[in-house]
Amino acid sequence: MRSDEHLERAVTCPVPLRWGDMDPYGHVNNVEVIRVLEEARIAAFGVPVGTGEQVVPARIPLFSVLPEGTQALIAEHRVKYLRPLEYRNVPVDVRVWVVAARAATLVLGFEILDSADGAPCVRAQTQLAFFVPDSRTVVRLTPQQRELLDGYTAPSPF
Numbered sequence: 001m002r003s004d005e006h007l008e009r010a011v012t013c014p015v016p017l018r019w020g021d022m023d024p025y026g027h028v029n030n031v032e033v034i035r036v037l038e039e040a041r042i043a044a045f046g047v048p049v050g051t052g053e054q055v056v057p058a059r060i061p062l063f064s065v066l067p068e069g070t071q072a073l074i075a076e077h078r079v080k081y082l083r084p085l086e087y088r089n090v091p092v093d094v095r096v097w098v099v100a101a102r103a104a105t106l107v108l109g110f111e112i113l114d115s116a117d118g119a120p121c122v123r124a125q126t127q128l129a130f131f132v133p134d135s136r137t138v139v140r141l142t143p144q145q146r147e148l149l150d151g152y153t154a155p156s157p158f
Contacts, residue, residue: 006097006109006154011059013043014091022087033079037110037124040094048072060152062106062145069132070139075105076127078158085112085121093118099156101149104138105129109157123157 021032028036046058049068058064063072085092092115099107105127112122130139141149 006095006111006157009152009154010095010097010109010111011044011152013040013059013094013096015039015043015094016091017087017089019087019089025084026087027084028087030079030081033081033085033112033122033124034077036092036094036112037077037079037126040096040110040112041108041126044096060148062148065145066130067132067139069134071131071133072106072128073131074126075129077124078126079122079124080158081122083114083119083121085114086116088115090115092121098149098153099125101141101146101153104140106141106149107156109154111157125157 015036017028021028023029044059046061046063047054048063049066049070054064093113095111095113097109099109107125107127110122110124110126111120113119114121130141131137132139
């Protein structure tokens with residue numbers, strides 16, 4: 001990453017690790033890293049409308065204001081492992097920020113930090129597409145929604 005701008009723009013979401021996330025080497029398995037990113041994404045943007053109960057408020061309430069039935073589908077993941085993410089029985093901090101808010105897609109940046117020393121272990125980027133299956137249409141972000149995301153926008157982690 002060439003800029004530290006994300007440090008000011010990101011929201012930090014603690015995500016607990018599970019004993020079962022560990023592989024035989026004592027590291028969090030690469031498949032479970034994707035789950036950690038998902039948990040951070042939901043903590044940051046909220047539970048998609050109609051898919052569960054939002055008890056703890058989202059840091060950036062975007063998913064809950066999308067039209068009923070909208071799915072936030074993963075279009076792409078890119079993950080770079082900087083060093084092993086060791087299992088510890090304390091949550092890891094995950095920084096989440098917006099890389100781009102386009103018409104019907106949202107690109108997010110992530111850093112998963114080691115709970116022992118705060119150093120980044122994983123950098124990732126996820127692209128989401130908003131889709132309503134009943135009507136087979138994409139959902140475009142409104143100008144108000146893009147404005148909400150402006151304060152959290154920083155460069156790509158790559």
